[in-house]
Amino acid sequence: MTSNQNNMKQTYPFYLKLSCVLISIVVLGFLAIIGEQIFVPMILGLLVAILLTPLSRFMEKRLRFPRSLSSIVASLLALAIIGGVIYGISMQVAKLSNDWPQFQKQFITLTDDLQSWISRTFGVRRRDQLEYLNDTARKSISTGTAILEKALKSIGYILMLTGFTFLFALFFLLYRTHLLKFLVASFTETHHKTVFEVVHSIQFMVKKYLVGLFLQMIIVTILSLIAYTIIGVKYNFMLAIITGILNILPYIGIFIALLIGALITFATSGISHVLFIVIAIVVIHAIDGNIIMPRVVGSKVKINSLIVIIGLVIGEMLWGIAGMFLTIPVLAILKIIFDRVEGLQSWGFLMGEDDDVPVFRSTFDKYFQKKKAELKSNDINEES
Numbered sequence: 001m002t003s004n005q006n007n008m009k010q011t012y013p014f015y016l017k018l019s020c021v022l023i024s025i026v027v028l029g030f031l032a033i034i035g036e037q038i039f040v041p042m043i044l045g046l047l048v049a050i051l052l053t054p055l056s057r058f059m060e061k062r063l064r065f066p067r068s069l070s071s072i073v074a075s076l077l078a079l080a081i082i083g084g085v086i087y088g089i090s091m092q093v094a095k096l097s098n099d100w101p102q103f104q105k106q107f108i109t110l111t112d113d114l115q116s117w118i119s120r121t122f123g124v125r126r127r128d129q130l131e132y133l134n135d136t137a138r139k140s141i142s143t144g145t146a147i148l149e150k151a152l153k154s155i156g157y158i159l160m161l162t163g164f165t166f167l168f169a170l171f172f173l174l175y176r177t178h179l180l181k182f183l184v185a186s187f188t189e190t191h192h193k194t195v196f197e198v199v200h201s202i203q204f205m206v207k208k209y210l211v212g213l214f215l216q217m218i219i220v221t222i223l224s225l226i227a228y229t230i231i232g233v234k235y236n237f238m239l240a241i242i243t244g245i246l247n248i249l250p251y252i253g254i255f256i257a258l259l260i261g262a263l264i265t266f267a268t269s270g271i272s273h274v275l276f277i278v279i280a281i282v283v284i285h286a287i288d289g290n291i292i293m294p295r296v297v298g299s300k301v302k303i304n305s306l307i308v309i310i311g312l313v314i315g316e317m318l319w320g321i322a323g324m325f326l327t328i329p330v331l332a333i334l335k336i337i338f339d340r341v342e343g344l345q346s347w348g349f350l351m352g353e354d355d356d357v358p359v360f361r362s363t364f365d366k367y368f369q370k371k372k373a374e375l376k377s378n379d380i381n382e383e384s
Contacts, residue, residue, distance in 0.1 A: 032318050040322045045168025047329055049176070050206045052078055056173050071173035079166045085241065092238035161322065194340055201336045206329060208378055217244045219292055220284060227280035232267040233261075243281065247288065249324055252312075254285045303331050304353045 032039060044305045052074040059070035118210075172179070184195050221244030228236035239261050246253040246260075265277045311331050315323030331351060338348030 024066070036319050040319050040326070041164035042168050043326055043330065044161070044165040044322070045170075046172055046211060047171040047206055047326075048075075048078060048165060049172035050203055051210045052169065052173060053176065053203070054207070068174060071170055075166050078169070079162075082162070089238055089241055092235055095235070095371065101148065150318050186272040198337055199342055201234060201340075202333050205332055205336060209329060209332065213248060216292055217248060220244045220247045222287055223278070223284050223287065227284060228277075231273060231276045231280060233273060233277065235264060239264060243284070247285075249321070252324070254281065257281060301334065302352045303328060304351065307331060307351045 054172040055077075056067070056070045056074045059065040059073060060067060063070075065073070102254055159289070180199060183199065184192055187195055195251075221240050224243040225236060225240035233239065242260055243257040249256070258278060261277045261281060262274050265273050287331065308328065311327040312324050315327040315330075317323075319326070335348050335351045338344040
């Protein structure tokens with residue numbers, strides 16, 4: 001009996017634990033890279049399924065739909081909404097091609113002014129500048145086929161990702177009870193309560209986070225539409241939707257929206273309007289970061305900014321833009337799991353913003369009480 005207790009209490013050296021952690025991270029990263037085609041739509045489908053679960057339950061309980069029919073209707077409804085948004089943006093982009101001659105004129109005028117400034121400031125003759133531009137243009141034309149091929153592949157990848165995402169969402173809705181039973185059956189009976197708590201917390205967090213993100217996107221879109229309408233920008237509806245959608249990407253989305261808005265405004269209005277667009281987007285981003293985000297989304301996910309930045313970089317390295325979008329939900333799910341699994345609470349604390357650590361509270365209290373007593377004794381000695 002004693003030997004069994006000693007074996008249960010056996011601790012492993014730090015270098016062995018560190019080696020296991022590093023090996024696990026490398027293996028998981030490798031699997032994530034080679035499994036991008038299935039992991040990305042699967043995780044997106046899981047998030048969509050969690051968001052659509054209340055609607056599916058409503059149809060099953062109130063409308064007496066069978067689960068298969070409720071899952072299909074909920075998935076098709078969500079797909080129709082997203083398809084409508086994409087169709088609206090596509091129509092606006094098609095109209096943008098009508099302003100291509102004006103964009104060329106604006107670009108030629110700007111290029112002429114820039115050449116004159118370079119010639120006056122740096123003494124580079126306009127002929128030399130034109131020769132350099134011609135060489136660059138020839139190199140760009142030689143790579144035009146490759147660029148077009150990449151663009152077509154990107155469109156095909158987006159269509160494939162959308163299709164498989166909603167296919168996974170459909171089957172997650174259809175087999176949600178079966179999958180829950182599998183998770184519970186994978187653990188011993190003593191851990192069943194923890195499994196139910198983790199699943200419930202993940203469902204609650206993801207649902208609240210996605211709803212909050214959707215509300216944030218709508219508010220930013222409305223604010224952008226008002227600002228663009230006041231400024232008098234053409235295609236204000238399209239730019240407002242693009243700004244709202246790109247705002248989902250933390251930190252970098254606003255810069256992409258700023259670049260797209262500036263280019264389209266420059267092509268259709270002029271440089272003066274571009275300045276107002278930049279000011280409007282910066283103000284909207286400030287309102288979003290300080291008022292909208294903390295109240296609508298921030299209370300749902302408690303992940304500190306350092307971990308978010310690291311997660312965004314890793315997500316982009318693994319899965320590109322899709323990885324950046326999935327960063328915060330995946331980190332939040334991992335934090336929920338870490339907070340409830342013995343031995344992983346320290347990782348959950350590292351990812352969060354809360355300084356309260358129940359597992360280590362007694363240790364911290366003893367340490368700080370000791371430090372406080374030492375400071376008081378030093379103050380008394382100095383006074384005496």
